[in-house]
Each structure stands twice: as C-alpha cells, then as structure tokens.
Amino acid sequence: FAEQLDVNELALFFTLLMKPLNIISEETMDLFWSSGKSFLDYFQKSNFLKYFDVDTISTLSREKKSGFLHVIQDILEVFDEFHVLPFLDFRMGCVVRLLVNYAPNIDEERNIDKETVSTNHNQASTYMKQFKELRSLCL
Numbered sequence: 001f002a003e004q005l006d007v008n009e010l011a012l013f014f015t016l017l018m019k020p021l022n023i024i025s026e027e028t029m030d031l032f033w034s035s036g037k038s039f040l041d042y043f044q045k046s047n048f049l050k051y052f053d054v055d056t057i058s059t060l061s062r063e064k065k066s067g068f069l070h071v072i073q074d075i076l077e078v079f080d081e082f083h084v085l086p087f088l089d090f091r092m093g094c095v096v097r098l099l100v101n102y103a104p105n106i107d108e109e110r111n112i113d114k115e116t117v118s119t120n121h122n123q124a125s126t127y128m129k130q131f132k133e134l135r136s137l138c139l
Contacts, residue, residue: 007083011039014087015048017071021060023051040086049093057101062130065098069137099138102131 005013018024028046057065072091076084084091 005083007086008038008040010079010083010087011043014090015039015043017068018048021052021056021064021068023056024048025051043090044086049090049097052094052097054097054101057097062134066134066137069095069098069134073137095138099135102135102138 015024015029019029028048028051031042060068072095075091
C-alpha cells in the first residue's frame, strides 16, 4: 500500500509519523495543513529537524524512540530511492541525534560506583541492553 504513494503524499505520511514525537508545535502543524504549497515543498522548506533537539529527545520514552527507529528502518527497507531521497536528510538527522543523545549516558553508566552497580545490577543490565538495542538500530 504505502510504496504506491506519490512522493508528495509521502510528505504527509512522514509528517504524521512525527506527530506522536511532539517535535513539531501545533502551530507549525496547522501551517503545514493549511499551506497552499504541496506537502513535499512545505516539508522540505520547513526544516523540521531543528525541532528535534536534545530537550525534545529527552522527553521521549524509550518505547517512542525505539518505535520511531523501527519505522525508519521499515521505510528504508520498503521504499525505493526515489521515494526516500526527499526525506533522507531529515530521517538520518533524527537517527544521528538519537544516537548522540545516548552517547553521554554510556559515560554516566561507567561512572556509577561499584556498590550501586551491585545493588542495581539487574536495572543497570537492562538499561545497557536497551541502550545497545537502540544503538544497533540507529547504526
């Protein structure tokens, strides 16, 4: 179904995928819907990536981040270059920012004293497993 969409229709599809991430203000979304331009033109000129910053990323749950990365992976597997290319900068920019957002957490995890790690071994182990899964998905 989705691979039969026109590139202009994909701009709408990708914008709807961003909505649950809360990276775009309601005002910006309203402008997107009411713009007389094609969805693709508006998407490319809007620079949505500027809204996907450290503060926004830190408010997202691990599940939302993981889900978003899985959708990006599926998009890259399903769509051909013609369909993906107009949105590739934005998608890869999001992936890189998610990956960078996780990088400082590794250093914090290493700095936890041994006593804390032993008491919270299961929690730390789960965290590291989740981190590695998301990092692998980003890569």
